[in-house]
Amino acid sequence: MNNKTRRDFLKKSALGGAALAIPFSAKSYNNIIGANDRIHLGVAGINSRGGAHIRAAGRYNEDTKVIALCDVDNRLFGKTIAKFDNLNSKDITTYGDFRKMLENKNIDAVTIASPDHWHAPMAIMAMNAGKDVYCEKPFSHNPQEGEWMIQAQKKTGKVLQIGNQQRSSPTSTQLVKDIKSGLIGKA
Numbered sequence: 356m357n358n359k360t361r362r363d364f365l366k367k368s369a370l371g372g373a374a375l376a377i378p379f380s381a382k383s384y385n386n387i388i389g390a391n392d393r394i395h396l397g398v399a400g401i402n403s404r405g406g407a408h409i410r411a412a413g414r415y416n417e418d419t420k421v422i423a424l425c426d427v428d429n430r431l432f433g434k435t436i437a438k439f440d441n442l443n444s445k446d447i448t449t450y451g452d453f454r455k456m457l458e459n460k461n462i463d464a465v466t467i468a469s470p471d472h473w474h475a476p477m478a479i480m481a482m483n484a485g486k487d488v489y490c491e492k493p494f495s496h497n498p499q500e501g502e503w504m505i506q507a508q509k510k511t512g513k514v515l516q517i518g519n520q521q522r523s524s525p526t527s528t529q530l531v532k533d534i535k536s537g538l539i540g541k542a
C-alpha cells in the first residue's frame with residue numbers, strides 16, 4: 356500500500372468497515388511508518404467483542420497487525436490465536452495485566468473490549484502511555500469517568516474513539532425513522 360492510500364485508510368479509519376473504526380493521530384501515524392509499515396495493535400478483553408476487533412483487523416492485514424493480546428483469563432489466549440487466521444503465535448505477546456501491555460513500545464494503538472467498568476481506567480492509562488484508543492461502548496461507567504477520559508484525550512492529543520455501532524448502523528437509523536413516522540402506531 357503506498358503512502359497516499361495508507362493516509363486515506365487512516366483518515367477513513369475503516370478498520371472493520373461500519374462495525375469498527377480506529378482513527379490514528381498524525382504523530383502515531385509517523386511513528387508507524389518510521390518503525391514498521393504496519394499499525395501494531397494490542398487488544399484487551401478478547402472473549403467476545405474482542406474477537407470482533409481481531410477479525411476486523413484481519414480485514415486490513417497489510418496495514419494492521421495484532422501483536423498483543425491482554426486478558427485476565429489466560430485460557431483464552433491459545434483458543435483465540437488458533438481461531439483467527441490473522442494471529443500468529445510467534446508474533447503475539449500475551450498479557451494478564453493491561454499495564455504491562457502498555458509498556459510494549461511497539462504497540463501503536465489499543466482496542467478495549469473488557470467489561471464496562473474497565474473502559475475509562477484502561478483508555479486513560481493507554482492514552483497516557485502514548486497509545487491511540489478504540490474502546491467499546493459504554494463510553495464510561497459513570498459521567499465523572501467520562502470527563503476524565505476527555506481530559507486525558509485533550510492532554511495527550513491521542514485519538515479516542517468509542518464504538519456505538521447500533522447508533523449509526525443503517526438498519527438502526529431506519530428503524531428509528533420508521534418508529535418516529537408512526538409505522539407501528541403512536542410512540
Ligand SMILES: NC(=O)c1ccc[n+]([C@@H]2O[C@H](COP(=O)([O-])OP(=O)(O)OC[C@H]3O[C@@H](n4cnc5c(N)ncnc54)[C@H](O)[C@@H]3O)[C@@H](O)[C@H]2O)c1
Pocket residue numbers: 399400401402403404405425426427428431451453468469470471473491492493518519520521
Ligand atoms: N459496540 C458494540 O456494539 C458492543 C457489542 C457487545 C458488547 N460491547 C461491549 O464490549 C465490552 C465487552 O463485551 P463482551 O460481550 O465481549 O464481554 P465478555 O465478558 O465476553 O469479554 C470480556 C473479556 O474481558 C476480560 N477482562 C475482564 N477484566 C479484564 C481486565 N482487567 N484486563 C483484561 N481483560 C479483562 C474477560 O476475562 C473477558 O474475556 C462490554 O463493555 C460491552 O458493553 C459492545
